[in-house]
Amino acid sequence: MQRSHDLLKRFEELKEKVDIVPVFWNDGKVVWLNVTQIPWKEEYVETDSVDRLAEAIRRLEIRGAPAIGIAAALGIAMAAYNSPNNAEAIIKSSLEAANVLSKTRPTAVNLFWAIERMKKKIEELSNLSTEDIKDGLLTEALKIQVEDIEGNLRMGEIGDALLEDGDSIVTHCNTGSLATGGYGTALGVIKTSWRKGKRIFVYPTETRPLLQGARLTAWELKREGIPFKLITDSMVGYVFSNKLANKAIVGADRILLSGHVVNKIGTYTVASLSYLNGAQFYVAAPTSTIDAKSTLAEVKIENRSEDEVTTVLGKLRIAPEGVRALNPAFDVTPPQYVKAIITERGIATENLETSLKKLLYLK
C-alpha cells in the first residue's frame, strides 16, 4: 500500500495546517466529526459500515458538498479495503457502496462527481492484483481529499485578492473546514485574508432550518479568532441597507455554466439584498461543483422533512401540532447577482458562462 501511504503522509501535513478536518480515513474505517452535535459536543464517529456512513450523510452528520463527496469516496475505498482478497468481491462491494452512497442526497453535484471518479478508477484497476486494486482505490479517495484541501488553500489565496482590509462580510451556512475536506471554500477565503493580517468583520447568518451558521460557522470563526456578530436570516437586509457589510461570500452546491448558483436555501435572499444595496456578492467553490451538463430546468431541489421547519433541530417544537411546512434545501441565485465565482483555478467574472468554460478548459 505504498501509494496510499504517501498520500496519508501528505494528508497529515495538510491537517496540521487547516486545523480541523471533518472526515478522514483511519486504518480501514471512516471517521467523522458529527457536526449535528456542534457546538454542544465534539463527537467523532468511526465506522466500517457503508450503510452507517450513508446514514451519516443523509442525517447531515457529514455535510457540505465537498465533505460529502470525500466521505462517499472514502466509503467506496473502505468497502474495497475490507473485502475478501479476490478481485470480483472487491469490485462488487465497492460498486454496491457507490450505489448506496449515491442515494443519500439528490442535489450536491460533488457527491456524484466523486462517486463517478471512484467508479472510473474501479474500472481502470479491475485487472490488477487485489492489493493494487485496494491500494489504488484508497489512493484515489485520499487524492480527492488532498486535492480538495490543497484546492481550498489555493482558492483562499486567489479569493484573498477580492477582499480588502476593513471589509465587512456576510456569509451564509457553513463553508469552512466542517463542510469540506478541510479549511473551507467561502470561509477559507475569509480565513486566508484574516491570516494575512487584513482586518475583516463577519456577519454569519444563523441559516435556518438547520442552523449551520449559528452552530458551525460561529464555532469556526471563534476558533480562528475572527471578529463577528451572528445574525438571523431575517437581518440580512438590515445589515446591507445600513451599510454594516459591503460584501457577501458564500459557497455553492452546484454551479451551472450559465452562472446560476444552487446553494443553501437563503443564498438567493443574500444575493438579492447585496445587489439592491450595492454590495459585492461572491461565490467560492471548487471547479468540481461546476455542472457543465445540466440546464436550470434539470436541477432537482431536494425537499427535506417538514419537521426541520416546525421544530428547531428536532429539539424544540416551535409551531402548533399538525402544521405543514415547506422545506426546500436549496435555492437558485441567478447570474446577474453574482459578481465573481472564485475557484481553485482562478476567478470567473463578467461573462460568467465564458469564464466558467475557460476554468473547465472547455471551448
Added chain:
Amino acid sequence: MQRSHDLLKRFEELKEKVDIVPVFWNDGKVVWLNVTQIPWKEEYVETDSVDRLAEAIRRLEIRGAPAIGIAAALGIAMAAYNSPNNAEAIIKSSLEAANVLSKTRPTAVNLFWAIERMKKKIEELSNLSTEDIKDGLLTEALKIQVEDIEGNLRMGEIGDALLEDGDSIVTHCNTGSLATGGYGTALGVIKTSWRKGKRIFVYPTETRPLLQGARLTAWELKREGIPFKLITDSMVGYVFSNKLANKAIVGADRILLSGHVVNKIGTYTVASLSYLNGAQFYVAAPTSTIDAKSTLAEVKIENRSEDEVTTVLGKLRIAPEGVRALNPAFDVTPPQYVKAIITERGIATENLETSLKKLLYLK
C-alpha cells in the same frame, strides 16, 4: 360607571366576533394571554400591578404595536381605578403609570400615541368628581380597544378589495388577534377575504428571533382553518422566485409620512424580494401607526438582547458560548417597495405621502 359599562358591553359583542382578544379589562385588573407561551400553553395572566404589566410588555408577553398601546391605556385606567378616592391621588398614580409604561418599548408609536391620549384625558377630567375621573379614564382605555377592533374589522373589509380568489400570500411576524385589540391588521385582511369565501393560501414566515410567525400566526391560521405552509425567513426568496406566492401583506409598528415602514426585522427582506419578483407588497395598519412628525433619521430602532439570537426563545442555545450577535427588532422598508398601505380609513397608494396625509386629514 355608566359610560364604561356601555363600552364593556360593546367590547363583549366584538370579542365574540373576533374569536380571540389578547388583552382586556376585568374588574379593576388587566388580563392578558401570555403569548410567549403559545403554542405550548394558553395561559391568561391577571394583574392589578402596573409594574407587572410593564414587565409583560417588555418581555413580549403582550406584543404587537396595537396590543401594547391598548395594554398601556388599560394599565393607566387600572392605576386610576385602584387609587384612593381623591382626585390628586388618582391623577398622580395614573401619571406615574403612564411614565412607567412609556419606558417599556422604544419603537412602537402606538404605545406613545395611546399614552398621550390617556394623559390628555387625565387633564380634561381633572376637575371632575373622583368617580367621573375613574369612569372617564376607563372609558377612554376601552374606547381605544373597541376602536382598534372596529378599525381592524373595517380594515379587513377595505383590504379585502386588494385580495383575489386564488391569491397566495406571504406574511411576516404576527399581525392577528394576538397582536392587536382583536382580529388583526394584515392577518385581519387575510381573515376577511377567507371568511368571505375567497380561496387564499398563506406562507407565514417563522420570524426569527422570537418566532411569532411559527408560534402565533400558525396558531391563528390553524384556528381559522386557512390553508398554509410555514416557511423559515430564508425561504421568502424561494417562494417568490418560484411564483409560489403573488402577494405579501404585513403590519407596521410605525409608518412615516414619507411612506417608510418600520416593522419587524425581516420585513424589508420580504418587501425587497416581492419587488424583485413582481409580487405586490401591502402594509395593513391603523392610522394610529402613522407618525406624522418624525423623519427617518429620528426613528430609533430598538436593539434587543443578543441572547434572543444565540438561543431559541431562551430554551435552546444554538451558538457557541461567548458569541456576540446583532439584534435589531425592526427594519425600515422604503416606500418604493410598498404598493399600498391599508388603514381603517382607506387605502394609501401611488404617491404615499400625499395619500397618507389625506388619511390623516392633513394638508
